[in-house]
Amino acid sequence: MILNLPLSYANLRNIFVLGMGISSVANTIPRPKIEARSPTLYTPVAFGLGAAPLIDSLQPYSGTSVTLDSSTPVLTLDYAADVAGFPYFEVTSLIGSATQIELKYSEQFNGLKLDSGDGPWYLTPTILAVLYTNGLSNSFRTETFNITTSGKTESFFIQGGQRWQTMELLSNTSVTISNIGFRASVEINPSDTLVGSFSASNDVYDGLWSLGARAVQASCVEADSQPSTWEISGDGALIRGQYPGTSALGMNYGDYTMSFSTKISRGGTGWRVAAGPNAGYGAYFVLTSNGPQYLSTDNATVPSDSLITTYGFSIVNFYLSSAPPLYYANPFPILDNEWYRVSTAITPSGYNISVNDTQFAFVPYTTFLPYVNAGFGGTELITTGSWGFGPFQDQAAYVKDVEVIGQDSTVLYTNSFTSTDILAEYLVASNAYAVCLDGAKRDREIWIGDFSHTAKELAASTGRYDFIESMIEFTFAGQFTSGPAAGIVPMQDSMGSAPEYQSVYYPSQYGETDYELFFLLTLGDYYALTSNTAFLSKYWNGTKLLVDAMLTYLDPSTGLLANSSASWFTAQGQQNATAPTALFATSLQQLAIVATALQDPTTAAHYTALSANLSTAINTQLWNPTLGAYSTALTNGVRESDTSVLATAFTIRAGIANSSQATSAVQALDSLFYLIGYKDSTAVGNSATTQLSPNVQGFLLESLFLAYTQSNVTAEVVVPVLHNLLDVYWPRMLNQNEYFTGASWEYVYADGSPGIGMFTSLCHPWGARRRMF
Numbered sequence: 001m002i003l004n005l006p007l008s009y010a011n012l013r014n015i016f017v018l019g020m021g022i023s024s025v026a027n028t029i030p031r032p033k034i035e036a037r038s039p040t041l042y043t044p045v046a047f048g049l050g051a052a053p054l055i056d057s058l059q060p061y062s063g064t065s066v067t068l069d070s071s072t073p074v075l076t077l078d079y080a081a082d083v084a085g086f087p088y089f090e091v092t093s094l095i096g097s098a099t100q101i102e103l104k105y106s107e108q109f110n111g112l113k114l115d116s117g118d119g120p121w122y123l124t125p126t127i128l129a130v131l132y133t134n135g136l137s138n139s140f141r142t143e144t145f146n147i148t149t150s151g152k153t154e155s156f157f158i159q160g161g162q163r164w165q166t167m168e169l170l171s172n173t174s175v176t177i178s179n180i181g182f183r184a185s186v187e188i189n190p191s192d193t194l195v196g197s198f199s200a201s202n203d204v205y206d207g208l209w210s211l212g213a214r215a216v217q218a219s220c221v222e223a224d225s226q227p228s229t230w231e232i233s234g235d236g237a238l239i240r241g242q243y244p245g246t247s248a249l250g251m252n253y254g255d256y257t258m259s260f261s262t263k264i265s266r267g268g269t270g271w272r273v274a275a276g277p278n279a280g281y282g283a284y285f286v287l288t289s290n291g292p293q294y295l296s297t298d299n300a301t302v303p304s305d306s307l308i309t310t311y312g313f314s315i316v317n318f319y320l321s322s323a324p325p326l327y328y329a330n331p332f333p334i335l336d337n338e339w340y341r342v343s344t345a346i347t348p349s350g351y352n353i354s355v356n357d358t359q360f361a362f363v364p365y366t367t368f369l370p371y372v373n374a375g376f377g378g379t380e381l382i383t384t385g386s387w388g389f390g391p392f393q394d395q396a397a398y399v400k401d402v403e404v405i406g407q408d409s410t411v412l413y414t415n416s417f418t419s420t421d422i423l424a425e426y427l428v429a430s431n432a433y434a435v436c437l438d439g440a441k442r443d444r445e446i447w448i449g450d451f452s453h454t455a456k457e458l459a460a461s462t463g464r465y466d467f468i469e470s471m472i473e474f475t476f477a478g479q480f481t482s483g484p485a486a487g488i489v490p491m492q493d494s495m496g497s498a499p500e501y502q503s504v505y506y507p508s509q510y511g512e513t514d515y516e517l518f519f520l521l522t523l524g525d526y527y528a529l530t531s532n533t534a535f536l537s538k539y540w541n542g543t544k545l546l547v548d549a550m551l552t553y554l555d556p557s558t559g560l561l562a563n564s565s566a567s568w569f570t571a572q573g574q575q576n577a578t579a580p581t582a583l584f585a586t587s588l589q590q591l592a593i594v595a596t597a598l599q600d601p602t603t604a605a606h607y608t609a610l611s612a613n614l615s616t617a618i619n620t621q622l623w624n625p626t627l628g629a630y631s632t633a634l635t636n637g638v639r640e641s642d643t644s645v646l647a648t649a650f651t652i653r654a655g656i657a658n659s660s661q662a663t664s665a666v667q668a669l670d671s672l673f674y675l676i677g678y679k680d681s682t683a684v685g686n687s688a689t690t691q692l693s694p695n696v697q698g699f700l701l702e703s704l705f706l707a708y709t710q711s712n713v714t715a716e717v718v719v720p721v722l723h724n725l726l727d728v729y730w731p732r733m734l735n736q737n738e739y740f741t742g743a744s745w746e747y748v749y750a751d752g753s754p755g756i757g758m759f760t761s762l763c764h765p766w767g768a769r770r771r772m773f
């Protein structure tokens with residue numbers, strides 16, 4: 001899921017947030033125990049050696065020994081399709097005392113040409129695309145290793161999704177490398193070995209089916225398969241460079257002094273104060289040592305023996321959303337492998353930072369203040385919010401004995417950081433549940449709306465119903481059972497968190513109200529797929545409570561979903577809209593069937609009546625005879641002149657559109673077609689960067705078949721649209737080698753390239769074809 005909005009203040013306000021991960025590890029830092037888990041390895045199929053990344057004339061790879069030297073410093077590796085896991089390689093010989101190698105990862109080939117690969121976080125003036133969480137993976141897409149002896153090296157961090165990799169020799173040395181690959185963090189099997197299969201006379205259709213089959217395998221992770229990115233020891237938490245984890249316990253505190261002891265293993269240590277629930281957006285500090293720096297270190301951005309301070313997400317790549325960093329030279333040298341006590345006081349006019357009782361900087365709020373209102377937190381965030389920890393890229397440091405003291409000297413928090421109990425509090429616990437992420441590489445969050453596609457793809461391909469069940473169990477575990485949000489389930493959850501902290505992230509991580517409806521839809525889909533009443537009965541009370549919560553969003557005058565506290569993803573944020581209301585109607589119809597199966601006829605009748613009322617409300621107010629389609633929404637009580645793909649798709653699926661309405665609405669899709677696919681809405685303009693959403697078109701595809709089978713729309717009307725989807729639009733994910741990942745994409749531009757540029761997830765189940773009933 002990505003928020004893809006014009007970068008206006010109003011939109012910024014609606015953005016909930018971010019996240020990310022991590023970076024590498026020096027040889028001097030103790031290695032984590034490698035747990036016995038899947039022995040699966042993903043190895044490259046082809047390689048090329050040269051001075052730059054190569055896509056053409058690659059040679060077959062089979063553990064081949066390859067020598068990198070100053071004339072051929074770059075090894076390109078092609079895995080043929082997206083894979084995921086812990087990168088490893090074996091050095092068989094090396095010349096020179098210490099060799100520095102930078103590994104780089106990308107889903108699309110062109111990411112290899114960028115300094116930072118296809119990460120870490122890209123923002124453009126028109127698209128606000130943020131990561132939302134640490135994701136229990138590397139926050140960065142490059143990682144440098146300092147190799148001094150031959151043998152095997154494995155990264156501490158998962159790289160969540162990539163087809164391409166380079167290894168680049170940075171030092172003036174020579175090194176011979178063999179046996180490169182990834183130790184699997186997910187199990188990905190070839191499409192033709194799965195229990196579900198698809199075969200058509202058309203190879204392209206077979207290829208399209210495989211995209212979803214790979215995407216769900218790469219994005220659905222087994223319980224405890226994604227280890228914590230913090231390592232707890234008797235010496236505190238060893239935290240390698242990664243997006244900071246913020247405590248769930250300090251969001252309401254302010255004007256405090258936070259102190260901790262830290263020992264830098266390599267490069268630097270990093271922390272936050274005044275950090276908000278939106279991925280810790282707030283103040284961020286990095287203290288660097290005078291120790292050795294990697295040749296890949298950007299000395300201008302991360303100078304050694306300095307204090308680097310900023311406000312926002314991080315110190316790089318947060319165009320418009322992070323303050324330009326302020327730099328302070330350290331008054332005395334900070335050494336690697338020495339303990340220091342670092343204190344940060346939130347004062348009325350600035351952050352006052354001292355190390356071992358010597359003032360290192362007084363950082364005035366002046367240049368940070370313009371970033372406080374950037375949509376990620378309240379106006380008090382400069383002095384209020386929690387604390388967190390995370391060194392910058394390729395750094396590593398121990399952190400222990402964290403203490404937070406209020407203005408009146410009250411001890412607000414102390415923690416020795418020697419117990420794994422802290423991991424969920426800081427959003428970095430290993431995943432307790434088997435869950436499906438929205439994408440293999442990004443966001444690596446659990447978006448319950450995206451899952452409505454994923455669930456049906458699982459059913460059609462791997463048959464892993466246990467993932468669907470685990471997602472349902474996980475989601476209900478986080479449900480609010482009382483209070484103002486009673487019934488609401490997490491819609492954007494982090495693997496590293498735990499249900500007990502859910503309320504901390506409400507409402508900031510609950511920004512799409514119709515994602516709750518998608519969850520209701522999935523419950524009904526699950527019943528349709530399995531008839532498993534025993535399982536669903538365990539959650540029937542929770543299901544009904546969620547329906548009740550959704551009913552409170554109905555506008556009493558229109559009978560449509562509309563409430564100023566709600567936001568509707570399926571209607572581009574509009575209120576009184578067709579698509580979310582029709583989605584609710586479908587969900588209720590499906591749940592009425594579940595209610596009957598669970599012998600709850602009262603509820604079945606109630607849901608059927610509610611659904612009928614929603615249908616009437618839509619047909620009386622939103623059918624637009626001029627358009628020959630449903631209006632996207634009411635504006636000032638009047639049906640507007642715009643229509644949308646989901647207004648058509650969801651009214652057909654809900655049976656709200658009668659045969660003639662469905663026929664003319666499908667015909668009206670012509671007005672949404674742009675170059676290769678359908679725009680979300682007629683309100684969207686045409687340009688090179690117009691996005692064509694495979695998620696939205698996936699719902700359309702399903703509804704086209706239903707239009708034909710259930711609504712008597714003729715083949716003459718339906719087939720041209722099917723043809724556009726299956727022969728023109730989706731094949732773009734198959735037929736361009738520089739972008740191909742073997743998996744479905746998050747967005748597509750009208751020229752057929754990935755839709756939010758380098759940031760686009762190219763392994764996103766929401767972009768695949770759904771299973772048909």
Ligand SMILES: *[C@@H]1O[C@H](CO)[C@@H](O)[C@H](O)[C@H]1NC(C)=O
Pocket residue numbers: 172
């Ligand atoms: C690399 O090392 C070789 C000898 O090992 C030396 O001759 C050469 O000047 C070095 N090149 C650079 C750029 O330092």
Ligand SMILES: *[C@@H]1O[C@H](CO)[C@@H](O)[C@H](O)[C@H]1NC(C)=O
Pocket residue numbers: 026098146147148292293294295
């Ligand atoms: C690489 O390792 C060598 C040997 O331990 C060490 O002397 C050197 O400082 C290290 N370089 C970096 C950048 O860590």
Ligand SMILES: *[C@@H]1O[C@H](CO)[C@@H](O)[C@H](O)[C@H]1NC(C)=O
Pocket residue numbers: 293294295296297298299304
């Ligand atoms: C950064 O500084 C280190 C020495 O502190 C140096 O070895 C390295 O080449 C520099 N990196 C860049 C990119 O300038």
Ligand SMILES: *[C@@H]1O[C@H](CO)[C@@H](O)[C@H](O)[C@H]1NC(C)=O
Pocket residue numbers: 261339340341356
């Ligand atoms: C800094 O303080 C720590 C105790 O927190 C002490 O162990 C260390 O020696 C001190 N270092 C310096 C350079 O004063």
Ligand SMILES: *[C@@H]1O[C@H](CO)[C@@H](O)[C@H](O)[C@H]1NC(C)=O
Pocket residue numbers: 347352353354357358359360362
């Ligand atoms: C900042 O902390 C130093 C001690 O490290 C103290 O002397 C100074 O008064 C503090 N400044 C402010 C503005 O609080």
Ligand SMILES: *[C@@H]1O[C@H](CO)[C@@H](O)[C@H](O)[C@H]1NC(C)=O
Pocket residue numbers: 479480481541542545
């Ligand atoms: C539903 O019932 C179960 C078992 O009694 C309970 O654990 C859960 O909290 C209930 N959920 C709601 C939403 O009341």
Ligand SMILES: *[C@@H]1O[C@H](CO)[C@@H](O)[C@H](O)[C@H]1NC(C)=O
Pocket residue numbers: 552553563564565566
């Ligand atoms: C809907 O809006 C009303 C105010 O018009 C508010 O009182 C109510 O709580 C809202 N419903 C929800 C679920 O927020």
Ligand SMILES: *[C@@H]1O[C@H](CO)[C@@H](O)[C@H](O)[C@H]1NC(C)=O
Pocket residue numbers: 606609610613
């Ligand atoms: C459906 O709408 C009718 C007429 O507005 C109303 O009387 C009835 O209570 C509604 N049914 C439900 C279940 O909301």
Ligand SMILES: *[C@@H]1O[C@H](CO)[C@@H](O)[C@H](O)[C@H]1NC(C)=O
Pocket residue numbers: 555557558562563564575576634636637638
């Ligand atoms: C929904 O439409 C009704 C009728 O025009 C209007 O009174 C109400 O304010 C709208 N709701 C929202 C949240 O815009």
Ligand SMILES: *[C@@H]1O[C@H](CO)[C@@H](O)[C@H](O)[C@H]1NC(C)=O
Pocket residue numbers: 619623658659660661
């Ligand atoms: C379908 O709905 C349209 C618009 O309300 C109406 O004019 C038409 O008569 C309906 N057709 C049928 C067969 O009910």
Ligand SMILES: *[C@@H]1O[C@H](CO)[C@@H](O)[C@H](O)[C@H]1NC(C)=O
Pocket residue numbers: 658659710711712
């Ligand atoms: C479709 O046609 C069949 C047979 O003519 C009819 O029974 C059915 O009601 C029609 N369905 C719709 C939605 O118009």
